[in-house]
Amino acid sequence: MANSKYEYVKSFEVEDKLMPSTWIVLRIDGRHFHQFSDKHEFKKPNDERALKLMNACAEAMFEEFPDLVFSYGVSDEYSFVFKKTTEFYNRRSSKIVSITVSFFTSVYVMKWKDFFPDKDLKSIPSFDARTVCYPSTKIVRDYLAWRQVDCHINNQYNTCFWKLIESGKTKSEAQDRLKGTQTQDKNEILFQLGVNYSDLPAIFRKGSCVFKDKVEEIVKYNENGQPVKRSRNKVITDHCDIIGDEFWKEHASILKDE
Ligand code: DGT
Ligand code: MG
Ligand code: MG
Ligand code: MG
Ligand code: MG
Numbered sequence: 001m002a003n004s005k006y007e008y009v010k011s012f013e014v015e016d017k018l019m020p021s022t023w024i025v026l027r028i029d030g031r032h033f034h035q036f037s038d039k040h041e042f043k044k045p046n047d048e049r050a051l052k053l054m055n056a057c058a059e060a061m062f063e064e065f066p067d068l069v070f071s072y073g074v075s076d077e078y079s080f081v082f083k084k085t086t087e088f089y090n091r092r093s094s095k096i097v098s099i100t101v102s103f104f105t106s107v108y109v110m111k112w113k114d115f116f117p118d119k120d121l122k123s124i125p126s127f128d129a130r131t132v133c134y135p136s137t138k139i140v141r142d143y144l145a146w147r148q149v150d151c152h153i154n155n156q157y158n159t160c161f162w163k164l165i166e167s168g169k170t171k172s173e174a175q176d177r178l179k180g181t182q183t184q185d186k187n188e189i190l191f192q193l194g195v196n197y198s199d200l201p202a203i204f205r206k207g208s209c210v211f212k213d214k215v216e217e218i219v220k221y222n223e224n225g226q227p228v229k230r231s232r233n234k235v236i237t238d239h240c241d242i243i244g245d246e247f248w249k250e251h252a253s254i255l256k257d258e
Contacts (some may be wrong), residue, residue, distance in 0.1 A: 018091040021139045022080040023084050023255075024135035026096065028104050030076030031126045037076075039122055045158030046204045053108065053115040054078060055237050058210040061100065062235045070254050072144050072242065074151040074207035076127075078104070081140060085258050093131045101129035137255045145243040151207040156197065159204075160186045163193045202239035210237050211254055 018024055030036060042050050051073075058071050058078050067086035072079050080100070082088060091096035104174050105127050112121045134140045157178060164174035177189070197205070215234045218227040240247050248255065 016093040018093050018131060019133045020091065021084055022135050024082040024086060024091070024096070025132050025134060025140065025143060026080045026082070026100055026129060028078045028101055028127045028129045031128055032225060033076035036125060037121060040119060045155065045162050046141055048203065049115045051203055051208065053111060053169070055208050055210060056111050056115070057104050057107045059235050059237060061104060062210060062212060064103060070209070070211045072147055072207060072209055074147060074153070079147055083258070097129045097131055101127050117203065139258060140255060141248065148207055148242055152205065156183065156186050159195070159197070159200065160189050161188060167193055206239040206241060208237060209242060210235060210239055211251070213251065
């Protein structure tokens with residue numbers, strides 16, 4: 001069809017294609033979740049059901065978007081890593097951001113009742129999202145380590161803070177007590193309050209990883225009764241350490257350069 005005289009408006013569109021051959025990291029974060037968590041009376045400092053709802057959204061992302069290789073979630077945020085060679089929406093940032101964040105938000109709303117059967121959704125949740133390109137595996141790992149260190153620092157502080165409140169301190173007394181304290185001091189405070197930090201659930205201390213892993217599954221038994229196995233990509237949710245080398249050695253295929 002011939003171009004209409006209105007076609008020229010397309011020339012105002014800006015190119016937003018992300019750099020080729022780089023890991024695309026997408027970070028989604030709850031908007032005003034300070035209020036949202038208060039309104040829905042999330043447990044402090046960690047609400048296991050709220051975290052599991054976020055994990056369910058991440059798992060749904062893996063079912064929907066095949067180029068995802070890894071994701072890490074803590075609090076109201078989730079980071080997703082797309083494989084280096086992805087051509088998802090031609091690597092256009094606005095397409096990637098808008099499609100994924102709207103999908104994630106819809107799943108959050110759809111699955112709310114599965115995790116909070118006793119609570120109505122009282123306000124409309126929304127999330128922001130951004131993409132960042134990282135050129136090397138090392139930097140992607142450093143990015144993920146940055147998020148997990150953040151999880152640890154915040155969780156340790158918040159756990160201390162709410163334990164001090166439970167023990168009868170006011171909010172400002174608890175803040176004063178924690179001012180300038182290091183990791184060791186906080187562990188000591190917790191210990192005095194009867195908490196061994198390392199006994200807390202891993203989902204709180206480590207955050208959550210959702211990723212695809214090859215698992216061997218028995219598909220049938222042959223005529224001799226021997227199992228016939230097939231390896232399949234399965235979406236796994238775990239709360240592992242992603243700062244050290246161990247996890248990445250065991251799952252070398254996740255961030256392999258292609
Ligand atoms: P933003 O992201 O700039 O729109 O603002 P917020 O309010 O979402 O702030 P952000 O993302 O820096 O921090 C997350 C907030 O969500 C923080 O105030 C604590 C709250 N939150 C997240 N997970 C939990 C939880 O499991 N329990 C409770 N009580 N609060 C949580
Ligand atoms: Mg935010
Ligand atoms: Mg937020
Ligand atoms: Mg946040
Ligand atoms: Mg369309």
